[in-house]
Amino acid sequence: MIKVGVILGGMSTENKVSVKSAKSVMNYLDKNKYIIFPTYIDKNGDWFEYNRKKIKNIIEYLKNMDVIFPVLHGLYGEDGTIQGMLELIKVPYVGCGIIASSTGMDKTYTKIIFEKAKINQAKHIYIKDYDGDKATLVEADLEEKKISLDEVIKLANEKLIFPLFIKPSRSGSSVGVNKAENNEDLKNAILEAFKYDSKVLIEQGIKGKEVECAVLGNSRIGVEASRVGEILSAEDFYTFDAKYENQNSKTVIPASITDEQQEKIREYAKKAFKALDGNGLSRVDFFVEEGTGKVYLNEINTMPGFTNISMYPKLMEDFGYSYGSLLDKLIEIAQS
Numbered sequence: 025m026i027k028v029g030v031i032l033g034g035m036s037t038e039n040k041v042s043v044k045s046a047k048s049v050m051n052y053l054d055k056n057k058y059i060i061f062p063t064y065i066d067k068n069g070d071w072f073e074y075n076r077k078k079i080k081n082i083i084e085y086l087k088n089m090d091v092i093f094p095v096l097h098g099l100y101g102e103d104g105t106i107q108g109m110l111e112l113i114k115v116p117y118v119g120c121g122i123i124a125s126s127t128g129m130d131k132t133y134t135k136i137i138f139e140k141a142k143i144n145q146a147k148h149i150y151i152k153d154y155d156g157d158k159a160t161l162v163e164a165d166l167e168e169k170k171i172s173l174d175e176v177i178k179l180a181n182e183k184l185i186f187p188l189f190i191k192p193s194r195s196g197s198s199v200g201v202n203k204a205e206n207n208e209d210l211k212n213a214i215l216e217a218f219k220y221d222s223k224v225l226i227e228q229g230i231k232g233k234e235v236e237c238a239v240l241g242n243s244r245i246g247v248e249a250s251r252v253g254e255i256l257s258a259e260d261f262y263t264f265d266a267k268y269e270n271q272n273s274k275t276v277i278p279a280s281i282t283d284e285q286q287e288k289i290r291e292y293a294k295k296a297f298k299a300l301d302g303n304g305l306s307r308v309d310f311f312v313e314e315g316t317g318k319v320y321l322n323e324i325n326t327m328p329g330f331t332n333i334s335m336y337p338k339l340m341e342d343f344g345y346s347y348g349s350l351l352d353k354l355i356e357i358a359q360s
Contacts, residue, residue, distance in 0.1 A: 025059050026057060026059070026090045026091065026355065027058070027061060027088065027089050027091075028053065028058045028059070028061065028091055028092075028093055028355065029063050029086060029089040029091070029092045029093065030053075030062050030093045031046075031063045031064075031092060031093070031094045031101075032045070032047075032062065032063070032095050032096070033046075033064045033066060033067075034065050034101040035065065035066075035067050035069050035100045036096075036100055036101060037195065037200075038097035038199065039067055041331075042095055042096050042098075042101065044329075044331045045330035045331050046062070046095040046330070048331055048334075048347075049330050049351065050062060052347040053348070054348055054351075057352070058355075061089060062074030063079070063085075065096075069100075071085075086110070086113060086115050087113055087115060089115060090116070090359070091116045091118065091359055092110055092116070092118070093117070093355070093358075094107070094117055094118065094119060095327070095330060098129075098199070099195075101327070102125060102128075102129050102326055103125055103129035103194065104121075104122040104123070104126030104129070107122045107125050116359050118304055118305075118355060118357075118358045119303065119305060119358075120300070120301075121301065121303055123300070123301055124300040124326055125326050125327075128300055128302075128324050129194050129326070130193055130194050130223070131193045131194070131225055131323055132193045132223055132225060134300070135148065135225075137299050138296055140299075141295055143292050143299075143321050145320055145322075146320050147184055147227070147228040148227045148228065149176070149183060149184065149225070149226040150162045150223070150224075150226075151171075151176055151214075151224050151226070152193075152223040153222055153223075154173070154214075154215075154222075154224075157172070158171060158172050159173065159176060173211060176214065177207050180210060184226065184227075186205055186229070187203055187204060187229040188203070188210060188226055188228065188229055189227045190202050190204060190213035190214055190216075191224065191225045191227065192218075192220035192221035192224060193223035193224060194221050194223065195221055199220060200217050200219065200221070201217075210226070230311040231313065232311050232312050232313040233255075233279060233311065234254070234255040234310075234311060234322075235252050235254050235255065235279045235281065235309075235310050235311070236307055236310070236339065237249055237251075237253075237289050237290055237292075237307070237308050237339070238293075238307050238308075238328075238339035238343070239293050239294060239297045239302070239306050239308060240304070240305055240345075240350075240353065241304075242302065243298060245357070247294045247297055247302075249291075249293050249294050250290075250340055250343040251278045251290075251339065252286050252289045252290065252310075253276065253278065253335055253338065253339050253342075254278075254279035254280060255274075255275060255335070256276060275335055275338055277338065277339060277342045281312055282317070285319060288319050289319055292310065292319065292321055293308035296308050296324050297324070300324065302324075302326065303357070304357050305327075305328070306324050306326050306328065307325045307328035307336045308321065308323075308324050308325075309322040309323050309324070309325070310322055
C-alpha cells in the first residue's frame with residue numbers, strides 16, 4: 025500500500041477551493057492501493073491531521089509518506105513554496121517542480137517566457153508597487169519608471185482597446201480579476217487588484233471563445249495533450265463564482281472550433297508546458313478570437329482545480345483517463 029499525503033487548504037485566497045478539490049481527489053483515490061493521510065493547512069499556516077489534531081513535527085510527518093499530493097491552489101502552495109520544502113526533505117510529490125510552479129504562478133513572468141517561445145498572447149501593460157500615489161511601470165525591455173495612476177490609464181488608452189482585464193499577477197481562480205469597459209472601471213479595477221498583489225497586469229480583452237487544454241506527463245516520458253474544451257460561463261467572464269459556485273457554467277468537449285485550431289492549441293499547450301519545464305500536469309487556457317480565429321494563450325495553471333465540475337479531470341476523462349486512473353498516473357509520474 026502506498027502512503028499518500030493529500031495536502032489541502034493553505035494560506036491563499038483559494039483555501040476553500042483547495043478543500044473542494046482535495047475532497048474529490050480523496051474520494052477517487054483507490055483505497056485498495058493507497059493509504060490516505062489528509063493534511064490540512066489553515067490560513068495562518070498551521071498544519072493539522074484531518075481530525076484537527078495539530079501536527080507538531082511537520083518534516084517528520086511528511087517524511088513518513090511515500091508521495092505527497094499537494095492539492096493547493098494559489099500562493100504558498102502552487103507557487104513553488106511547498107515544492108521547495110518537499111525537494112529539501114526528498115519526498116516525491118505530484119505536480120510541477122519549483123521553477124515551473126513559481127513561474128507559472130506569476131502571470132508577468134509566464135508572459136516573458138511564452139513570448140520567447142513565440143506563443144501568441146494578448147497585449148498588456150505591467151505595473152507594480154503602487155504606493156498610493158505612483159506605480160512602477162515595467163516596460164517591454166524591463167526598464168522601469170514611476171508613473172501616476174492617471175498616467176497608467178492614459179497609457180492604457182494609447183496602447184490597448186476596451187474592454188480590458190485587470191489581474192493580480194500571482195492570484196489564481198480569477199480572484200481579484202475584473203473587467204473594465206471605461207476609465208473609471210479601469211481605475212477601480214487596478215486599485216482592487218493591488219489589494220491582492222504588488223504586481224498587476226492590464227490586458228487587452230479578446231472577444232471570442234474561452235477554451236482550455238489539459239496536459240499530462242513530462243519531457244522524459246513525453247507530454248500528452250487532451251482535446252480542447254470550451255467554457256460557457258454563466259457570467260460575463262469566467263469569474264471565481266462562475267468557476268466554482270455557479271452550476272449554470274458549462275463545459276463543452278470538444279470545443280466548437282476548427283480542427284486546425286484544435287491542433288494549434290494542443291501544440292501551444294505542450295509547448296508552454298515544456299517551456300516552463302512542467303511535470304505531471306497543467307491546464308493551459310486560451311482565447312479563440314471572434315472573426316479572425318486567431319489563438320491567444322491566456323495562462324497556465326500548474327495545479328488546476330480538481331472538483332467534480334473542474335475542467336482538467338473532465339478533459340482527461342474525455343482523453344481516456346478516468347478520474348481514478350488519472351490519479352494513478354500522476355502518482356506514478358511523481359514516484360518515477
